[in-house]
Amino acid sequence: MPYRTKVAVVYLLGFFVDLINMFIANVAYPAISHGLGATVSELAWVSNAYILGLTIVIPLSAWLAQRVGGHRVFGLSLVIFLLATLGAGFSQSIGQLIAWRLLQGMGGGLLIPVGQTLAYQLYRSHERAGLSAAIMLVGLLAPALSPALGGLIVDTLTWRWVFFANLPLAALALLLAAIWLKKQPDTQPRTRLDVIGLLSSCSALLLILLGLTSLARNDGTATGLVMLACGLLVLAGYVRHSLRHSHPLLDLRLMQDPLLRNAMMIYQAIPGVFIGVSLVAMLYLQNQLGMGAAQVGSLMIPWSLASFMAITLTGKQFNRLGPRPLLIAGCIMQGLGILALAQVGSAQQYPLLLAAFAMMGFGGSLCSSTAQSCAFLQVNDAQLAQASALWNxxxxxxxxxxxxxxxxLLNKLQENMPATLAFHWCFYLAAASALIPVLLCLRITNRAIVRQLNAQKE
Structure with a gap:
């Protein structure tokens, strides 16, 4: 097996373990609540703590990889992840579980950008669309399998095994990393840790995440806005510091690359919005239309199938068509899928629901896989670690x-109109947001990118 394939396998396995762990715990919330006497707000932090740890440690990943080597950081992240997983499984209180989940997230936060950098460095620009398709397929498979697998584990064993089940795959990833990953040549001078950048970036991310989490609650608008405003102020200070620093913790100058910048903005407007739409749709279909959880859950089947088709299409056609037509088609398809969702007024319109989720799956995954494929096209190998951290x-x-x-948006709409109408307007506005990335796509120099990819093949 070629070395670059081994690196890609190790990264994809670690990525799969991280995503499974992110989603699998959700289905165990009732059992965790009963077993540890946790409230609903405390249970939310079982997920929030993981995401928080994952996000705040990412800025440190590029510096650590430069100092001690990407292969060592990858192995260290897996060791941290394994120890934290054991701790989560043996937790005797909700506080202990939240703390171990935070540490789990920190292990995963090092794992993803460092592994992505190790893999991408070994593939030339015109070959990265295939690697990106594989990454997106793993990103599709893990969330699709997690609820069913987690439910089976909880029903058969206990909620603790939701965490213990991760151990064999994580141990396998650690073993393969130890056997296959080689030390990278030290081609860059080592730089001192940007302590001010570390503290300010982590503080900004922490405040922004806490603010966004509070905004999602009915009673947390004021608190959320204050924390979000503080986070943005700290972020502005970090941006100023980063642009003046010769070796910043995160090189924000990379945002001058139009492909990376547009890909990041498209990710906010398409996959990010779908996560919100999915949550609102679950509430609408169950609370307003009276559909069962199993019936609503089955809507992810056409979504997953359509996503698989879109990711496969991207892998095969990206080099020939370039990113712009794929992104525009994906944006329009997601917008139409959300509009179709807004037309559903009763549980009897189940076929329309299937079509809506299939369109959202195809459009959203076409955008996300294309954005992933083009984000690093013009980033050189020396800057891949920094670009990967920004991307994640x-x-x-x-x-x-x-x-x-x-x-x-839904909460504000429900304050001023009947609940059903509020849901529909929420979908309409979400569908309209798909037009924003279409305008961004028009600025992509598609012909130049296709010529570049074809020239590299030759």
């Missing part, structure tokens, strides 16, 4: 922002 921070924030904005 943006990805995490997009999910939080999508949930917060759609939840806040």
């Amino acid at each position: 921070i943006n990805r995490q924030l997009s999910f939080c922002l999508g949930v917060a904005l759609l939840s806040l």
Whole structure:
């Protein structure tokens, strides 16, 4: 097996473990609540703590990889993840569980950007669309399998095994990393840790995440806005510091690359918004239309199938068509899917629901896989670690922002109109937001990108 394939396998396995762990605990919330006597707000932090740990440690990943080597950081992240998983499984209180989940997230936060950098460095620009398709397929498979797998584990064993079940795959990833990953050549001078950048970036991300989480609650608007405003002020200070620093913790100058910048903005407007739409749709279909949880859950089947088709299409056609037509088609398809969702007024319109989720799955995954494929096209190998850190921070924030904005929008609409109408207008406005990335796509120099990809093949 070629070395670059081994690196990609190790990264994808670690990525799969991280995503499974992110989603699988949700189905165990009732059992955790009963077993540890946790309230609903405390249970929310079982997920929030993981996302928080995942996000705040990402800025440190590029510096650590430079100092001690990407292969060592990858192995260290898996060790942290394994120890924290054991701790989560053996937790005797909800406080202990939240603390171990925070540490789990920190292990995963190092795992994803460092592994992505190790893999992407070994593939040339015209070959990265295939790797991106594989990454997106793993990103599709893990959320699709997690609820069913987690439910089976909880029903058969106990909620603790939701965490213990991660151990074999994580141990396998650690073993393969130890056997396959080689030390990278040290081609860059080591730089001192940007302590001010570390403290300010982590503080900004922490405040922004807490603010977005509070905004998603009915009673947390004022608190959320204050924390979000503080986070944005700290972020502005970090941006100023980063642009003046010769070796910043996160090189924000990379945002001058139009492909990376547009890909990050598209991720906010398409996959991020879908996460919010999905939450609102679950509430609408169950609370307003009286559909059962199993019937609503089955809507993810056409979504997953359509997503698989879109990701496969991207992998095969990206180099030939370029990113612009794929992104525009994906944006329009997601917008139409959300509009179709807004037309559903009763549980008897189940076929329309299937079509709506299939369109959202195809459109959203066409955008996300294309954005992933083009984000690093013009980033050189020396800057991949920094670009990967920026990309993964943006990805995490997009999910939080999508949930917060759609939840806040729904709450405000319900204050001024009947509940059913509020849900419909929420869908209409979400569908209209798909036009924003279409305008961004028009600025992409598609012909130049296709010529570049074809030239590299030759």
